[in-house]
Amino acid sequence: MSQPSTSATGSPSPPTPVLGHVVVGFDGSPGAERAVDLAADEAVLRHSTLEVLHALEWVEVAGADDRFGRQLRENARTIVDRGAARARARHGDLSVLATVELANAIDALEAASDRAALLVVGSRGMGGFAGLLMGSVSLPAAAAARCPLLVVHPDHATAADRTPKSIVVGVSEDDCTPALEAAFAQAQARHLPLRAIHAWRYPAATMAGRVGFAPAVSVMDDRRAAARATLAAALEPLGEKYPYVTVTEDVVLDTPAHALITASADAELIVLTAHRDTGRFGPNLGRITHTVLHHAKSPTLLVPIHARPDQGRAGR
Numbered sequence: 001m002s003q004p005s006t007s008a009t010g011s012p013s014p015p016t017p018v019l020g021h022v023v024v025g026f027d028g029s030p031g032a033e034r035a036v037d038l039a040a041d042e043a044v045l046r047h048s049t050l051e052v053l054h055a056l057e058w059v060e061v062a063g064a065d066d067r068f069g070r071q072l073r074e075n076a077r078t079i080v081d082r083g084a085a086r087a088r089a090r091h092g093d094l095s096v097l098a099t100v101e102l103a104n105a106i107d108a109l110e111a112a113s114d115r116a117a118l119l120v121v122g123s124r125g126m127g128g129f130a131g132l133l134m135g136s137v138s139l140p141a142a143a144a145a146r147c148p149l150l151v152v153h154p155d156h157a158t159a160a161d162r163t164p165k166s167i168v169v170g171v172s173e174d175d176c177t178p179a180l181e182a183a184f185a186q187a188q189a190r191h192l193p194l195r196a197i198h199a200w201r202y203p204a205a206t207m208a209g210r211v212g213f214a215p216a217v218s219v220m221d222d223r224r225a226a227a228r229a230t231l232a233a234a235l236e237p238l239g240e241k242y243p244y245v246t247v248t249e250d251v252v253l254d255t256p257a258h259a260l261i262t263a264s265a266d267a268e269l270i271v272l273t274a275h276r277d278t279g280r281f282g283p284n285l286g287r288i289t290h291t292v293l294h295h296a297k298s299p300t301l302l303v304p305i306h307a308r309p310d311q312g313r314a315g316r
Contacts, residue, residue: 020117020147021049025109025137026083028054030154031122033086037158038150038299039120040087040094045189046117050087051097054080055108076100090160106140113145120150123293142274142293142302143285148182149274149302156299164192165298166248168267170260170288171198171234178303179273180234184242186301192268193246196235199259200227200251227251257291264296274302 024039026032036052043050056076058069077100084098101108113119121138142149167190169183170176180196187194200223228251239247252259264270275286285293293300 020046021051021115022046022118022120023051023053023112023116024083024087024120025105025112025122025141026052026054026080027105027122027137028079028082029122031152032083033122034154034156034158035120035122035150035152036083036086037090038152038156039118040090040096042118042120042150043087043094044091048117049095049097051099051112051116052080052083052087053099053101053108053112054083055101055103055105057104058102073100105137106144109137109141110144110146113141113147113149116147118148118150119145120152123151123153139285139293142289145274145302146304148304150299151293151302152299153296155297164190165266165268166193166195167269167271168195168197168260168263168298169271170256170273170292171196171231172256172273172288173230174273174275175305176234176273178305179271179301180238182301182303183271184238184245186269186271187245188242190268193248195248195250195263195267196231197250197252197256197259197263198227198231198234199254199256200224201253201255224251224253257288257295260288260292261295261297264292264298264300267298270296270298270300272300272302274304 022039022043024032024035026036039052040050042048054076056072058072077098080098080100084096087094087096101111103111109119109121119141121141123138138151142151167183167187169179171180183194183196186192202220202223228249231249231251235247235249239245250263254262260270260272270292272289272292274289289302293302
């Protein structure tokens with residue numbers, strides 16, 4: 001059972017949050033500092049409170065000398081207060097909570113996803129290996145979070161004066177409505193263009209055992225036309241709802257993961273629907289999502305298929 005200890009400070013409260021609050025996991029690492037920056041930006045866009053969360057896995061034993069435990073808790077409070085101070089320095093009027101929970105980091109983040117409109121984590125923290133892009137906390141959080149999750153990569157620039165890029169959303173033949181809704185809302189709130197990508201491949205039957213075989217032009221045209229129709233149909237309802245968002249429809253001959261990773265080099269944000277499977281060891285990310293999280297150059301927003309319509313939005 002987690003035991004929260006929360007303190008709140010700051011300037012006069014902002015308008016009453018209409019979209020829930022933003023929670024960012026903070027362990028003091030450089031990647032987590034970038035996550036705090038983007039989480040603070042998101043909270044401002046949402047007119048919301050930001051909660052900076054640090055998890056401390058420590059079990060108190062009745063009657064035992066707890067001097068070491070007290071030191072750990074003091075260190076944890078110092079870390080989380082530093083994260084909260086960074087957020088306030090970035091946005092002086094932002095309402096910030098600093099929370100330390102006595103819990104496993106993954107458990108604390110999963111529980112936070114039930115109370116948050118958005119959960120933000122760095123892709124690699126203090127406990128990760130230098131050669132891995134996804135840390136031991138962020139990847140399980142991506143598989144388990146029940147609200148939209150923003151994963152921030154350690155080399156992402158968060159300077160306030162950086163030149164903004166476009167929002168990119170991946171569109172498949174599966175239900176992508178939650179991701180599309182979130183992507184359009186992000187583009188509108190940030191006043192950025194939206195690039196919607198749908199990837200298609202040669203028909204598998206025509207390629208089996210035929211090295212160097214090129215499908216007939218008519219087959220290519222049919223597949224390309226079907227891909228364009230799929231993308232247009234998915235975008236149409238959102239285009240009517242967000243008429244001021246500039247949208248580029250991009251149909252590419254590629255794998256979905258490679259197309260999105262390539263696009264991430266020139267993206268402010270990649271938005272994906274989190275299609276998850278349940279395996280022997282709990283919820284698993286789909287192959288495309290897993291690959292994009294590992295290799296994307298931009299922050300990645302995962303929107304669960306069951307997310308409430310308001311959860312992924314950055315503003316109205």
